[in-house]
Amino acid sequence: MKEPLNSLSFKPSEIVQLPEKMDHHNHGYNQIVIGLSGQTEFDIEGAGNLVCPGQGCLVTADSEHAFSGIGNNEILVLNVPTEQLQPAYADDSVARLFEQSSYFHLDRQAQNLIQMLTAEMMAHPDDLLLSKACTDTLMCVLHRHFKPLNDHKPNHRLNMDIIDHYILQHVTRKISVTQLAGLVFLGESQFHLLFKAQTGVTPHQYVLKKRLEFARDLIETSPLSVAQVAQSSGFASQSSFTQAFTRLYGKPPARYRKANA
Template sequence: MKPPDPGPVRPVEVITLPNEVQQHDHDHHQLVIALKGYSEFSIEGLQNLIVPGQGCIVTASSGHAFNGIGESEILTLNLPNQSNLDKYTHERIEPIFNNNHYFKIDNQFQCLLQLLVKEIRQSPDDLLVTDACKNTIIALLQRHVNTEYPQKLIPRSRINMTIIDNFIIQQISTKITVAQLAGCVFLGESQFHLLFKQQVGLTPHQYILQMRFNLAKELLEDNSLTLASIASASGFANQSSFTHSFTKLQGTSPSKFRH
């Protein structure tokens, strides 16, 4: 899963995911299996976190977003348009790719997968090898997966706070809305507000305000900066609004806090 490439789609790829959220869709089915670290996916609003031994099915034309958390790596298998498949192959894989879902693979399959991935790493440009590995994985997938596991045990309401914090830091001198934050993690505004409060213990507005005050406190240590410039840099409408809010929450004015 990477930005669209005008070249031919490789049957199998080992990919290091970026920590920044990426989003796209493609006209072929895709099977994803986590190999290393933590990876976050949102497929047509169906969110989940996958780790080694788990994966997901992305059906053709399904919009999906994804990112790694820290150092993460995935294996992707790209399926051709079903009209190009023979009848037997189509009937064999159709149950696997009939909808978007997450799954867990058993230990036996994980051991085999490690060997296949090793071959793919050694011969990434050998289409005969990579295609054979892809077909082997798909042929055995039905017998070695549990599609019920993730829905019960993988947290689907986790918000990636690194993405949220980075966005707030980048936009802190401007007005920041809940809708903007929700869009960063591909959630609806009301759902984001509810999940955020459960996870952080503050509303998004309170959290943003807290980060504005933290920045303002740091800037107040620099006596060369005026209160008006600090207010602007921290995202307050003006010095009066900054002083009023700061005094209300901190119990002292910015000037007294500085001294």
């Protein structure tokens, strides 16, 4: 399904929540999608990936793409008609953004800028001038602040900020290696090797340690019972939590709480 460019309804940028049901289309304009919250799933001409906060994808004009949301989510969509690339964005590096569809990571500076701009957009959703200004601003800076998916060198380092944020946001749930690998646009086996080389532990061991650190903070700062802490930290049972906690911190949770009261 190809969408026409309707000047009456076309917004240069907008904040969108994607439904969980997969949809697909193509359109005659370029598009940049940036994850703001939650997770979304995209497939662009057969190349699929998750898009999470701090990540995004470039969809070139007329590219067939499918998309869906995973639970609660928000994305920033920048719509850029092909005729606007020249002369409005005369810089060759900007035009090269749309040479082919791709996925990318954003650095912290770009993420901070996006947070400020989207806050203004949410406060004034019908301001088309603001919408265009946001698109123009981001188009001028994005090419300096993102790393394409295919920019994986042998010494590539994983973005642990993205991984840590995801673990914290989903600490009450089961977290798989596949989910973590999708955050940084890698296959499961490649992610596992890179992760172990960079951190010295497996992804499973790392997630377990993060759960226990989260649980320790709850024990030190909250009135929750040990059973409630176990549940809040994503453990299947109080006994499995107690065993893991004791191995790491040398004391069971109740004794640890008393010792640190």
